Amino acid sequence: MSQDVDATGDSSSRTSKNDWLNLAIKTLIDDGIDEVKIQVMAKKLDVSRSSFYWFFKSLQDLHDQLLQNWLQNNTAPIIEHAMRPAPTINRAILNVFECWVDERLFDPKLDIAVRLWARREPAVRAVVHEADRRRIDAIKSMYLRYGYDDENAFIRARVLYYMQIGHYTLDPDETLDARVSHVPAYLLAFSGQEPGPQDIDIFDDFIARLNSSRSGPED
Template sequence: MSCVVLMAALETTIQRAGATGNIKATREDWLKLALETLISDGVERVRVLTLGQQLDVSRSSFYWYFKSRQDLLDQLLDHWRQTNTRFIVERAERPSATVIRGVMNIFECWVDEKLFDPRLDFAIRAWARRSPATRRALDEADEERVKAIRGMFMRHGYEEEDAFVRARVLYFMQIGYYSLELNEPMSSRLPHVAAYLRSFTGQEPSAQDVEDFSRYVERTVPRSR
């Protein structure tokens, strides 16, 4: 039997098993649990056998979806890039009428954890202390994020060095805020948004700017935060 025919037969078997309910864990189940484990317990606890036990499936089922544990870890890194980094870059590159509005776009990432998950970011940073490859990926991500924010400032007329420093302050201040694990409710932070916008841009936000951002927060953030 050729390799192509064999793979087709295996795929048919998987589809039939899924139809009869014999497959208990999908690729998404493995990834979701691996991601939760990475965030809560660290990369060293992301083990195929342990994940399989938690999913109540055999270890062999893992290899329907992943070539190896390293393949799974690589896909976790890719998920992080496609969420935390991608959304910062997307918000920084979004057209904005003023620099105030440009910074507000980036602020959306700090407000909405579906755009930027700080727990995931710090799980990656902890992983990077043990893995040179992850360290390189993290450095590249930090550089890409700062570059995108710098570009936003430059589009609004800031000189390159000024834009670079403002981008670093805006970005690394927030990363530092997360690292300190300050447990401030949004209700205590929101009254300072005008001062933050003024500090990051050197310009005075309008009352409409502040009102629009406050409404975004109200729509996005659970009352418990």
């Protein structure tokens, strides 16, 4: 397809689909779905409104892809981590904990923004409810693998999941180090079993690698 250049010299080559999508995500998080507008985003990207239609059929198409992006980035990692093999239930829970501390695996600000959007849009609410069900089912299946009965696994999965979503909603003034210091007690609460020293050491190593990746290479 040849490049489409409008009367002002604008063309689709000046932006990519990811430019539009990333700006829409940022706008959703910062300002809410009402500000995800074609004209407003075009101005921020310094392109014409018409260039939007190179990448999206309509504003609704963009909304649909925003939801798909949320599902891929915020739901798929939880399911994958809950399904990972582990020698003990506490180690399995720590696999899920990785999602709660690494925003590359779960973006809490995006999750909150989508939930606020869902309060106003029944179709979005249905997507969010289905995502919650899938996340809880994955965590429940994790418990079932370690011998918990169906009801016990279901309730423990709910407690673990609802606690974390509630933690993001309340947004307590708590550092990552403070949260990690409570991990042994969290594990006992979520599993009913005392964690071993090796469990804590393995998670501490993960946190150390995470902090190292955030700080980047030393000068």
